[in-house]
Amino acid sequence: MPGTDALSADLTTLVRSVSGVTTVYDAGSSIGRALGKVADLVSGRRGDTAPILVKDPSAGITVSVSIGVADAASAAEVCRRVHDAIAEHLAARGEAASEIAVQVSSIG
Numbered sequence: 001m002p003g004t005d006a007l008s009a010d011l012t013t014l015v016r017s018v019s020g021v022t023t024v025y026d027a028g029s030s031i032g033r034a035l036g037k038v039a040d041l042v043s044g045r046r047g048d049t050a051p052i053l054v055k056d057p058s059a060g061i062t063v064s065v066s067i068g069v070a071d072a073a074s075a076a077e078v079c080r081r082v083h084d085a086i087a088e089h090l091a092a093r094g095e096a097a098s099e100i101a102v103q104v105s106s107i108g
Contacts, residue, residue, distance in 0.1 A: 015086070020073030020078035051065075067079075068108075079102040
């Protein structure tokens with residue numbers, strides 16, 4: 001699927017706007033982020049990737065996001081809202097996700 005970087009950026013903006021979300025963390029592994037930063041330095045790229053990980057295997061799009069949740073919000077409800085917002089965004093694009101993983105990394 002062309003444009004996974006653009007989709008990741010769109011989804012990052014979308015998730016940041018979901019009520020109860022305080023932060024969107026980088027969903028990639030720390031090793032992957034470190035290797036990406038080294039590659040950016042070597043290649044001269046700026047490395048301005050969006051934190052939501054989007055993969056497009058032949059079976060369907062996989063989306064992984066790690067969020068911070070406001071302490072006054074129900075983490076489970078915020079995760080549902082994030083999941084639903086991503087699913088609706090993909091459906092509006094005529095695409096479907098085989099997996100949408102939402103992880104809460106901080107509360108408060």
